[in-house]
Amino acid sequence: MERDIPTYSLLLLIVFVMIPFTIAYIYQLGLKKEIIWSTVRGTLQLFLIGLILTYLFDLPPLVGIPIMLSVMILVATFHARKKGKELPYIFITILVGLIGVEIIVLSMWLGFGMISFTPEEVIPMSGMVIGNSMVAMGLALERLKSEFEQNRGKLLAALSLGATPKHAAHMSIKKTLNAALIPNIDQLKTIGLVQLPGMMTGLILGGVAPIIAIKYQLVISISIFSSVSLSAIFISMVMYRFFFNKQMQLLNLQDIKKNG
Amino acid sequence: MSEAIFQFNQVNRLVLQNITFTLREEDRLIIFGPSGAGKSTLLHLFNRMDDPDQGEVLFHNKPIEQYDIPQLRRSVGLVLQQPHLFPDTVLDNLKFGPSLFDDWEEARAERLMDYVNLPIDYLNKSVDELSGGEKQRVSLARTLANKPDVLLLDEPTSALDDRNIEAIEEDLIRLIEHNHLTVAMVTHSMDQAKRIGTKGLYIEEGQVIEYGDINQLLENPNTEQLKQFLHKS
Numbered sequence: 001m002e003r004d005i006p007t008y009s010l011l012l013l014i015v016f017v018m019i020p021f022t023i024a025y026i027y028q029l030g031l032k033k034e035i036i037w038s039t040v041r042g043t044l045q046l047f048l049i050g051l052i053l054t055y056l057f058d059l060p061p062l063v064g065i066p067i068m069l070s071v072m073i074l075v076a077t078f079h080a081r082k083k084g085k086e087l088p089y090i091f092i093t094i095l096v097g098l099i100g101v102e103i104i105v106l107s108m109w110l111g112f113g114m115i116s117f118t119p120e121e122v123i124p125m126s127g128m129v130i131g132n133s134m135v136a137m138g139l140a141l142e143r144l145k146s147e148f149e150q151n152r153g154k155l156l157a158a159l160s161l162g163a164t165p166k167h168a169a170h171m172s173i174k175k176t177l178n179a180a181l182i183p184n185i186d187q188l189k190t191i192g193l194v195q196l197p198g199m200m201t202g203l204i205l206g207g208v209a210p211i212i213a214i215k216y217q218l219v220i221s222i223s224i225f226s227s228v229s230l231s232a233i234f235i236s237m238v239m240y241r242f243f244f245n246k247q248m249q250l251l252n253l254q255d256i257k258k259n260g
Numbered sequence: 261m262s263e264a265i266f267q268f269n270q271v272n273r274l275v276l277q278n279i280t281f282t283l284r285e286e287d288r289l290i291i292f293g294p295s296g297a298g299k300s301t302l303l304h305l306f307n308r309m310d311d312p313d314q315g316e317v318l319f320h321n322k323p324i325e326q327y328d329i330p331q332l333r334r335s336v337g338l339v340l341q342q343p344h345l346f347p348d349t350v351l352d353n354l355k356f357g358p359s360l361f362d363d364w365e366e367a368r369a370e371r372l373m374d375y376v377n378l379p380i381d382y383l384n385k386s387v388d389e390l391s392g393g394e395k396q397r398v399s400l401a402r403t404l405a406n407k408p409d410v411l412l413l414d415e416p417t418s419a420l421d422d423r424n425i426e427a428i429e430e431d432l433i434r435l436i437e438h439n440h441l442t443v444a445m446v447t448h449s450m451d452q453a454k455r456i457g458t459k460g461l462y463i464e465e466g467q468v469i470e471y472g473d474i475n476q477l478l479e480n481p482n483t484e485q486l487k488q489f490l491h492k493s
Contacts, residue, residue, distance in 0.1 A: 153344035157399075160309060160338040161357035161406060162330040171346065247311055248329045 003205065057119045064119045069126055073098045076134035084141035084235075086253045087242050094137055097234045101133050101227045102126060114219050125220055128199065132224045133231040140180045140232040141239065145253065147172035148243050155250050165244035173236050180232035184225050191221060262286065264321065265410060265442050266306060271315035274301055275466035279315070283410075288436065288443040290457035290474055292450070294489065298466045299446040303412050306444060307336040334361060337408030341415045343399035345387040350378075350398050353387060357406040364405075372401040375435045377427070393424035397431070404435065411436065413445040417452065429455060450493055454478060462486050 017039050024031040056064040077095045084090045106126065108114070115121040148155065151172055158168035191197060196204075199220050203213035242256050266283035275298040283289055291299050304310035305317055308329055317324040324332065334357065345353050354372055358364035373380050376397040387395065396416060403411070416432075417425040433456060436443055447453055453460065453474060460474040462485075469485045470477055481487045 153340065153342055154346060156309065157340060157344040157402075158346070158356070160307060160333055160340070161402065162334040162360050163356075164330060164360075167360060247308060249309060249311070 003207065053119075053123070056123070059119070061117050061119055061122075065117070065122050068119065068123050069102060069130075072123075072127055072130050073102065076130050080134045080137045080141070083138040084145070084239065086145075086257050087141070087239055088256070089242075090141075090239075093235065093238050094134075097137060097231055097238075098130055098133055100234070101230050102130060104230070105129050105223050105227050109219070109223070124199075125223070128220055129223055129227045133227050136180050136184075136228040136231045137235045140176055140235050143176040143179045144172065144236055144239060147175055148240075149253070152250065152252075159248060159250060165241065165248055168250075169240045169243070173240055176236050177232055180236075181229055184228050188221060188225055191217075197221065265319070266444075267318040267321070268305070269316045269318070271305065271312045271317060273305060273310065273312045273314075274298065276301055276312075276463075277466045279463075279466075279468055281461055281468065281471050283442060283444060286440055286442055288456055288458045289445065290453040290460045291444060291446045291463065292448070292453060292460065293463040293469075297463045299463065300414055302463070303338070303414050303444060303446055306410065306412050307333045307338055309333075309338065330360065334406045335408050336410040336412060337403035337406055338412040339400050339403050339414065339416045341418055343395040345390075345395055345398055345402070347387065349383065350385050350387060350390070351383040353398055353402045354383075354405045356402060361406075368405065372405055375404060375431065375438075376401045377431050393420050393428065396420060396424075396428065400428070400432070404439075408441070410442045410444070413443065413447075415446050415448060418448065425449075425452070432456060448493070450478060450490065462489070464489070 017035065021032060021035050023029070024035055052068075056068050058064075059067075073095065076098055077091060080094050081090045084094075106122070109122075109125065110117055115125060148169075154171070155168050158171075159165070192200075197217050197220075200210075200213045200217040203216060204210055243251055245251055262285040264282050264284055265287075268279050268281050271279040275296070279302065281289075291302060293299060301310060305312055308324060311325075319327060319332070319336075346356060351369055354369055355364050358368070369383055370380055373383065378394060378397055378401070382390075382394070387398065390398065396419070400416065413432075417428055420428065429452060435441070436456075443456075445456060447456075457474040460470070460472065460477040461468060462470040462477060462481075464485050469483050470481065477486065478490065481490060
């Protein structure tokens with residue numbers, strides 16, 4: 001039997017929202033509007049997605065899945081590009097990266113018979129992969145920019161010793177990838193111990209046996225881990241080049257913007 | 261007359277205007293002038309860390325753009341104002357440049373440490389353990405590891421205290437003479453200019469005001485601008 005939360009209980013969620021709201025009020029955090037707006041927006045978004053999903057699940061998979069995946073990838077691209085709007089070709093790079101990651105992950109899932117090609121399975125699983133990849137690309141971009149900013153001196157030193165941009169940037173890229181991957185490694189290490197991961201929680205609540213829920217969780221956790229790594233590496237390897245010009249000179253962010 | 265190593269012909273870049281001069285073999289050119297005169301910018305044009313907007317720079321009588329950039333930077337070494345060492349051991353820093361060109365033999369490490377007056381057992385030390393003066397010595401040795409013919413020095417002692425400045429200057433002079441290096445150096449200290457330099461280039465607001473023998477410039481300046489600058493410093 002399907003479980004459901006009664007609508008009146010859902011309305012009582014407002015009590016939970018009042019907690020951060022009150023804290024924001026007492027400490028004058030200037031977040032009151034933000035909290036209300038994000039709650040309203042989040043609620044509306046979710047209900048809207050619920051409606052859309054209901055509609056999409058009724059469409060033939062070959063129509064519904066591509067439509068939903070395209071929307072998810074586009075929204076994720078628009079969101080992640082904010083973190084690197086100073087850099088040229090940022091939109092197309094993120095777009096290509098996310099499409100690439102989704103194709104790789106989806107081929108593995110379907111190829112190894114882990115999931116079936118139905119909207120109910122492909123869309124939520126892809127959503128998690130695309131969402132996490134989007135966050136990873138954003139983090140990598142922010143980190144890359146701050147690495148180049150902070151290590152200007154070392155980069156200049158490396159170039160002046162005859163290093164190519166690739167060589168000179170090696171250290172900064174290494175640190176960027178470290179920063180982007182460590183949270184995921186930590187998460188994977190403590191999975192199930194600190195918190196039951198979202199997907200597993202959902203399946204168990206939906207009445208699926210824990211051992212089956214764990215199998216799905218494993219598939220998604222490992223998929224997220226590898227797609228996050230791929231995304232961070234891809235975006236760093238493509239984007240570091242724009243910090244240098246053809247004459248192997250180091251540019252600063254303003255110059256990159258001008259050149260791009 | 262000795263061979264021209266660098267020729268700057270009417271070079272313009274940012275604040276720099278119509279810079280023209282020649283750097284000859286084993287010259288030790290001191291570039292000096294008020295802050296913001298364009299000294300560091302000028303220094304970066306020697307190894308293409310920056311390029312002129314107009315004018316030409318000749319290296320060994322050939323336009324500088326015709327050289328392979330990493331090779332050019334290898335033979336025209338730059339020591340920055342701050343050491344900016346890589347977060348590894350001293351040895352890793354010394355090897356960095358030569359390894360890029362597959363030209364490193366372990367024996368060179370000891371010679372380099374000797375040049376800059378650091379004990380050999382420092383080679384395996386992490387750079388975090390070094391003092392400011394020691395770091396700048398490693399930075400100098402790291403540039404020398406590439407066996408440059410020309411050495412560019414951008415106020416290499418400005419971050420050091422007097423005792424360290426004197427010691428590094430002595431080492432510098434010794435190794436410049438020993439390796440027959442051609443030098444272009446930016447400095448704020450006129451005493452240092454006198455001790456290290458053979459030639460001087462005084463620039464103000466991006467223009468060459470005086471160029472010639474360093475002692476001549478410092479003792480008998482021709483222009484009002486240089487007289488005033490020397491009077492102030």
